[in-house]
Amino acid sequence: MSALFILIGISIMVAGSSLAAFIWSVGNGQYDDDYTPSVRILFDDNNSNSEKN
Amino acid sequence: MKNKTVCYHCGDECKELIVENDKNFCCNGCKQVYLLLNENNLCSYYDFDKNPGIKAMGKFTGKRFEYLEDESVLTKLALFRSDTQVNVNLALPQVHCASCVYLLEKLHQIEPGIIQSKVNFQQREVFISFNPQLISLRKVVELLAFIGYEPNISLKDNTKKSSRKTSKKQIIQLGVAGFCFSNIMMLSFPEYFSSGLIEEHGLKEVFTWLIFFLSLPVLFYSARGIFDPAFKGLRQKDINIDVPIALAIIITFARSYYEIITDTGAGYLDSGTGIIFFMLIGRWFQNKTYDALSFDRDYQSYFPLGVTVIRNGNEENIPLPKLEVDDIIITGNDEMIPADAVLVSGKANIDYSFVSGENSTQEKNPGDLLYAGGRQIGTGIKLRVIKKPSQSYITQLWNNTIFEKNKVSEDSFIHPWSRYFTLALFSIAAIAAAYWYVVDSSKVLPVITSVLIVACPCSLLLTSTFTFGNMLRIFGHNKLYLKNATVIESLSHIDTIVFDKTGTITRQEKSGISYVGIPLSGSEKVLVKYTAAQSSHTLSKTIKNYITDPASIERPEIEAFTEFPGKGIAASANGNKVQMGAATFISPGGKKTSAGNSEVHIKINDTYKGYFEVNNKYRDGISEMAASLSKQFKLHILSGDNDAERENLQRIFGKDTPIHFTVSPQEKLDYILKLQQNKANVLMVGDGLNDAGALMQANVGIAVSDNTSRFSPACDGIIDGNVVNRLSALIHYARSGRFIVSLGFTLSILYNFVGLSFAVQAKLSPVVAAILMPASSISLVAFAILASTIVARRKGVK
Numbered sequence: 026m027s028a029l030f031i032l033i034g035i036s037i038m039v040a041g042s043s044l045a046a047f048i049w050s051v052g053n054g055q056y057d058d059d060y061t062p063s064v065r066i067l068f069d070d071n072n073s074n075s076e077k078n
Numbered sequence: 079m080k081n082k083t084v085c086y087h088c089g090d091e092c093k094e095l096i097v098e099n100d101k102n103f104c105c106n107g108c109k110q111v112y113l114l115l116n117e118n119n120l121c122s123y124y125d126f127d128k129n130p131g132i133k134a135m136g137k138f139t140g141k142r143f144e145y146l147e148d149e150s151v152l153t154k155l156a157l158f159r160s161d162t163q164v165n166v167n168l169a170l171p172q173v174h175c176a177s178c179v180y181l182l183e184k185l186h187q188i189e190p191g192i193i194q195s196k197v198n199f200q201q202r203e204v205f206i207s208f209n210p211q212l213i214s215l216r217k218v219v220e221l222l223a224f225i226g227y228e229p230n231i232s233l234k235d236n237t238k239k240s241s242r243k244t245s246k247k248q249i250i251q252l253g254v255a256g257f258c259f260s261n262i263m264m265l266s267f268p269e270y271f272s273s274g275l276i277e278e279h280g281l282k283e284v285f286t287w288l289i290f291f292l293s294l295p296v297l298f299y300s301a302r303g304i305f306d307p308a309f310k311g312l313r314q315k316d317i318n319i320d321v322p323i324a325l326a327i328i329i330t331f332a333r334s335y336y337e338i339i340t341d342t343g344a345g346y347l348d349s350g351t352g353i354i355f356f357m358l359i360g361r362w363f364q365n366k367t368y369d370a371l372s373f374d375r376d377y378q379s380y381f382p383l384g385v386t387v388i389r390n391g392n393e394e395n396i397p398l399p400k401l402e403v404d405d406i407i408i409t410g411n412d413e414m415i416p417a418d419a420v421l422v423s424g425k426a427n428i429d430y431s432f433v434s435g436e437n438s439t440q441e442k443n444p445g446d447l448l449y450a451g452g453r454q455i456g457t458g459i460k461l462r463v464i465k466k467p468s469q470s471y472i473t474q475l476w477n478n479t480i481f482e483k484n485k486v487s488e489d490s491f492i493h494p495w496s497r498y499f500t501l502a503l504f505s506i507a508a509i510a511a512a513y514w515y516v517v518d519s520s521k522v523l524p525v526i527t528s529v530l531i532v533a534c535p536c537s538l539l540l541t542s543t544f545t546f547g548n549m550l551r552i553f554g555h556n557k558l559y560l561k562n563a564t565v566i567e568s569l570s571h572i573d574t575i576v577f578d579k580t581g582t583i584t585r586q587e588k589s590g591i592s593y594v595g596i597p598l599s600g601s602e603k604v605l606v607k608y609t610a611a612q613s614s615h616t617l618s619k620t621i622k623n624y625i626t627d628p629a630s631i632e633r634p635e636i637e638a639f640t641e642f643p644g645k646g647i648a649a650s651a652n653g654n655k656v657q658m659g660a661a662t663f664i665s666p667g668g669k670k671t672s673a674g675n676s677e678v679h680i681k682i683n684d685t686y687k688g689y690f691e692v693n694n695k696y697r698d699g700i701s702e703m704a705a706s707l708s709k710q711f712k713l714h715i716l717s718g719d720n721d722a723e724r725e726n727l728q729r730i731f732g733k734d735t736p737i738h739f740t741v742s743p744q745e746k747l748d749y750i751l752k753l754q755q756n757k758a759n760v761l762m763v764g765d766g767l768n769d770a771g772a773l774m775q776a777n778v779g780i781a782v783s784d785n786t787s788r789f790s791p792a793c794d795g796i797i798d799g800n801v802v803n804r805l806s807a808l809i810h811y812a813r814s815g816r817f818i819v820s821l822g823f824t825l826s827i828l829y830n831f832v833g834l835s836f837a838v839q840a841k842l843s844p845v846v847a848a849i850l851m852p853a854s855s856i857s858l859v860a861f862a863i864l865a866s867t868i869v870a871r872r873k874g875v876k
Binding site (some may be wrong): 027030041058061 | 122126176179180183184197198199200201242246249250253254257260261265279281284288
């Protein structure tokens, strides 16, 4: 039964760290705009090709 | 030529073809933008979306953005400034597709001075950092405007930022509550199901104390979103729904802490934190608003930010707030007069449609007083400012006290209900306590607390937040964007609707137009078209758009174009003389043929040809809407325009509808006030600055906008021009909101009966509370969302 103490401690630490990550990501502005990043990924980085179509 | 040729850049129909690189363009401006992009290898812009461009306005050569070079403006706009880097956030309401994002994020390829640009699509904003040694802010803005994204620059203090900060705080509060609630729930299960096994090894004690500590952040951090409005209400001596909820939370936590500390029980912390978590979700759901829309613009958003003044003999462009009385200013063609002023020189032909809703222009002579908000049509004029912009005739409307306070939102009906509920609850608690005092006095306190814990009006709040939140979303799908949930309730109480005419029930841009007289030949048509194209008068524009080019005829070179403000225009091309304008302008003593409509008479080579008749066109489905609305609401029409349309309006809206013409903005406000004094609940539907006062005064003010990215005055909601005719269905839907919430409330009372029956018997164990709480919360939320969606379908609201 005493293993439970350790396990519960670990579980709270894991959950706590994900809470910390969540708070950080909100503060960091990662939820401010959930549309643009999905578009941005489509853009090519190379600037060489001018006329494709 | 059956197939419509559309512009490769902006997708508009090409009326005159400009071909470049095998691609068709509708105007030179669009071609220029294309060439610029092509030159900088940015043609992927055209791959992400079809014809993504925004109709180009051409290069900015004027001094329109010169005020951006002013130091105070720069300081105000810049988020960060150093010698080598300036960061700004610019609002670009035109952003609409992936291509926009692509182009705006590749700005650095066009202008090396731009270090980085980042789009926030949902906020319709772009963050730009540039090197001030290579490029000025003015040049950045001019570039944006050139490619079609002219920023909305506001020098007002940014309220958006602070609201975003609070919404971030709300989300974190929600996250903390969710974390603590789920862990507390997990740690509480062994207590309920282990039948005493966890008593061994001190496990129970550890669990209980863990729960104790986990509940602290919920009580002291997350629950502040509920406590704060409760205290605020108490301070204003107003028992809103948050007060009994805050009381229930305090009692739940107090009793639980007492039990834990005295080691007499496990407390109800799982239910307590759970209910806070659910209520915070509800609040967040309801408050998800339309960030990209702005509901609180005032006159400053309409006025130019910079004005050209003559100081010490030099023309310079200064920011509007720096304008002083007695300054001499220059107002060019199609520019707005920024302050009340006296005409010094030049031919003034002022279009006051923006201020008054009137459709025709007024001619003014030197020495005449010109009011701010008027638009000069024609050549530039010199003015002497006599009042500061903030004290002008039009802006005085904003000195009216209604603009200072926030609109008093009606007390939601859930607040009185929660009072009755609380009253009933206290009586039940008192009766139960009296009974137990006789039977077993040791159980008095536990019974009182369990009654108050189990029957908290939280469920009422849950139902209303989720119902109204979902309704807001459904209204949004139907292109009616409401400011917040209380507007739904105000909307359901409406019994009187006041419409503005111009721009609200009529469409300004697509006037009905027809030609009467001797038919024009192809070359005459082209001649008339391009003569009209030279003028920026609204009637000329209408005529220009009306005449389609015969493909075979070449565009004539217009020479000797003269504009006679308020009268007409004259020009010659290829030896042909053309005159267009008012009847009196074409032939001395000429008379208008019809009373109502505007007429543009045409004379070519001194032969009278005929006239174009232009009348306001009503929005589609307006008569059906008027018919269905007039059954249940009293309708009124206020128009700043003259009474030319009286007959048409009376036919559409019925003989009994009061229609008032030439109403000033202040009179509109007073009219609404008078209706309200007669106990009417007024919905004002309007569009322009001239309706701003009335929109503010009305119980609900809805602004009509044909393009939601355009400016609309301060209001409670913005409706898309195309769905104005569905107003009737939308108001009916708003009315059903109250019904849904009432049903949900009835349902929650049933749950409360179950809970209370345990509580009054002093049998409310934590496990009963822990089952009842989530069961009732989740089923109520599901009910609220399902019911509001189903009712929407039934009412014909998608």
